[in-house]
Amino acid sequence: MISEGSSFIKGMVLGAVFCLLLSIMGSFSPIQPSSSDGEEEHHHHHVIAPSNKDMQKLTEAQMLELGQKVRVYCIIMVTPKILVYWAAANDTWAKHCDKTAYYSSESSKALESIDLQEQDEWTRIRKALTHAYENAGDLRWFFMARPTTFAIIENLKYLILDKDPTQPFYLGRSQNSGELDYVEYDSGIVFSYDALKRLMEVLKNEDLCPERGRALWKVSEEKQLAICLKYAGVFAENGEDAHGVTLFNSQSINTLITESIAQNPDKVLETCCSDMAISFSGMSPSQMQVMMYGVYRLRPYGHDFHDSMMFLPPKGSDND
């Protein structure tokens, strides 16, 4: 009895130490050797929006060029089951992408999409990213999301304004699972052209990046994507504003506020969400319409921001 008790305690202590070691190791991202074509290696895990000071220094010609460079191709992964969100995204935030393509598991009579004829989500993602890469034209940034996400594309452009798309960028709300850093799917995933280019190479490798998962348990799509990208030398990074506040949210603004009221009842908005937030998830279609109004229309008269870039409203729309 006593020997069992002491075995139990030894086991507990060892278990705790094991867990601690795992967590410490997991919180360091592995640094891989860069590719051999002389590109700059970047090993930071936070991608920070440019500060106002950086932006003031640019000339108008540079601004024009930047406007072209930061155009975004939105890859929206839909299924007929979530038609109501598909329609909501189509009527709201997706209008602000420079190019929008809906990739569907099967065709729907109600809305236009690129029919991938595929039920498996991971396979659909592979096909969609491949199609987007091949049809990018001269677009160099890609944003992949489900229509249950709401994104403010202008704020995404602000984040990537001073980033080079010939470098591998894979960013959003980054999370950690053991040794793997991955970007959460719910809050949207941003790829630079170079990141997709590298992904295309590794997708061909059935050993490193199989089309159907071979593990005993199913790995989530977001993690599978991170694993493949890691083999291609592309690492997940967290998108943040100048104060270090994350810009990609995997919850609705309503939930975030409710949580903030519970935690900081007299400093609710100071501790909650960034002014330049890029995404939220889990909002109903009518909440999305209210957010459209809140982001693109409702404002207090007399408070102006002299932003260095200007983005025009989309044609043929009136809720923004």
Added chain:
Amino acid sequence: MKFMSSRGAFTVGFLVGTCTLYVFLQQVWFERKASVRQPEDRNWLKNRSALFNLNHPHHTGEDGAVANSMYKNVRVLCWVMTGPANLQTKARHVKNTWSRHCNILLFMSSVDDPDLPAVGLGTKEGRDQLYWKTIRAFHYVLEKHGNEADWFYKADDDTYVVVDNLRWVLANHSPDEPIYFGRRFKPYVKQGYMSGGAGYVLSREALRRFVEGFRTKVCTHTSSVEDLAMGQCMEKVGVQAGDSRDTLHRETFHPFVPDQHLTGKFPKSFWYWNYCYYPIVEGAQCCSDLAVSFHYVDGSTMYLLEYYTYHLRAYGYRYRYLPPPPKEFSPAPADAYQKTSLLNAAVAGKL
């Protein structure tokens, strides 16, 4: 107990230890990651149950020159109709959000509260007391603060107000005009009356006439339907019911939450259709970009609207609606800036 061998005990212990520490670490890690930014200045001078604004809230990086100028020239006293039961559940959220943009703020209750603070009007509580509270509240603000503000806004504790937009509506009028603004309803009163829930605002002259009306008994406590009774008195003392819509004829004061105005379909039998003085528009054009108020706003929606109005924005976005500046205010530098860059932007992206 033979079934639990040493080996087994060790394994179970290992699992327990791992799980316990994992849960513990989750808490610690989570707390480290939460970052607290600098709070905005929220300085009130408490004086005689009123809150005098010392610091009009601003954001880093914004050019608030026009808002500041209007703050000085269009002084708004906000009084919020509340009650003892609502001080912590509703009034507090009002105090944390939109009311910080008023020049002077008062909470009107039936009972004094030195902490919030709230003025005790000496009435009872209840819907039938609303007009009594309103009468006493307006008398109080004229007497104590009549010379310290130009406009006097009445809100409920579930009304959300964008005070800067209220100033935009008022800036083209003088506080010496006998006029009041709100969401205009048409029945019962010839010139219409203003919805109580959406809030309404009296010029200093209108307030003076209201109080004078009670002194001469031209106005009395005719009914407990506060907004209607108010409208009847206003008409009797010659105060004009103003048109608060923006330059595209879109409503600025709203009797419901944004969700309902933007996405809701009011059934044709709903009273609202017969009450609105101006034609109702459903969908996105229901509401001006420069909305002044919404009603039936609960605590968390107060913060949501404050976040949408004063925080969340789309970088570089050129709004569709560019409101004309009020007559006394010279065009903001932003207008000239936007015009010169407009062509550039058109060429750059969205043709």
